[in-house]
Amino acid sequence: MTITQDINGDLKENQEMVMKYQAPGSSLFVNAISEGQNSIEEDTKVWYLVTNKEKFTEYFESKLKTLLGE
Numbered sequence: 001m002t003i004t005q006d007i008n009g010d011l012k013e014n015q016e017m018v019m020k021y022q023a024p025g026s027s028l029f030v031n032a033i034s035e036g037q038n039s040i041e042e043d044t045k046v047w048y049l050v051t052n053k054e055k056f057t058e059y060f061e062s063k064l065k066t067l068l069g070e
Helices: 014-021 045-049 052-069
Strands: 029-034 036-042
Touching: 014 036, 029 052, 045 052
Parallel strands: none
Antiparallel strands: 029 036
């Protein structure tokens, strides 16, 4: 199962999530949960691909498949 969330870190109710992921600004974190264990990973490469939809999609799909063990 894949869940996507946009979080506004400036809102008080999201401060716990900001602290958990140590994300003070615009960030993309991927968290693969396996056997109840978090595997939180920040992805910075993705920002270099946002202007190329095809490469962005290929990269991100590949990353997710790898994390999901597909």
